[in-house]
Amino acid sequence: MSLPLVDIPFEVRHHCWFCGEPCNLQFDYHAPTHAGHPSLSVPACKECRDLAKIQPLTSLYECRTAVKDALMRRYVKHLAIGLNWTKEELEQADFTCKTLQSFQRSAWFMYEIAKDRINFAGWPLVLDGVPLAQTLPDTRFSFDGINFSSVFAAIEHYGKAMALDKSFLSGIVAIIGKQRFGYAIRLARLHLVSDAATKRQVIRELLQDQSTAS
Ligand SMILES: [Zn+2]
Known part of the structure; x- marks a missing residue:
């Protein structure tokens, strides 16, 4: 059928x-x-x-x-x-x-x-x-006691809340995974005042770590 x-x-x-x-x-x-x-x-x-x-x-x-x-x-x-x-x-x-x-x-x-x-x-x-009943996409992500609709919402939130570079933060999360969101935040905070070249270097190193780990 x-x-x-x-x-x-x-x-x-x-x-x-x-x-x-x-x-x-x-x-x-x-x-x-x-x-x-x-x-x-x-x-x-x-x-x-x-x-x-x-x-x-x-x-x-x-x-x-x-x-x-x-x-x-x-x-x-x-x-x-x-x-x-x-x-x-x-x-x-x-x-x-x-x-x-x-x-x-x-x-x-x-x-x-x-x-x-x-x-x-x-x-x-x-x-x-006929529009189908909207079931909310269940992409919820919770971190530090806050339930977010998704990991993207969490990145938005922390980006704003801590004045972090959101694309840098989401890049880190994309590489190390949302399970290590706390580490991603710490890393992004550490590079709060770093320039773009330094941030790209951090991303490169994370990628290298990933490929040697896997
Ligand atoms: Zn496709």
Whole structure:
């Protein structure tokens, strides 16, 4: 039995509901009874569909959060390009070796694709013109006794509350994981007055630590 396909706004036809990449596949979500929405099918690229299949969780919204987290982990190095470099620095860098020259040509493009895929918000779930009951995405994250709707909300909060560099903080969290959020905050505080080059150096070192640890 095929599942009903979600209504698709014209401007995003043939795009993945999870990440916004062009796609020609569908992901069938068989909703558990407590999902708060019926079973349905959404357009998906192969990568997101495969990730979604592994972690259906309790609703399509939760499933999407898991897909985004998985994409973020998979593309952490691409995402870090935007923290390691500015577009101009990258264009002007004088790479002599061939490997780095090809990195220079593709890096910013890879960074922008990864960023756009993580940030793509999808579109509201509507079946035959009827909006589905909004079940809140369960992306809650709690730290230091505060429950946040998501780790992004927590970064926003601490960024504002402690006047931290939010993109630096989110870069650290993306690399070391939200389980070590407290350490990420301490590190960001430590570099409260550091310049951009120092922060990029910190990110580079964290990435190196990650790759030697794994
Ligand atoms: Zn996708």
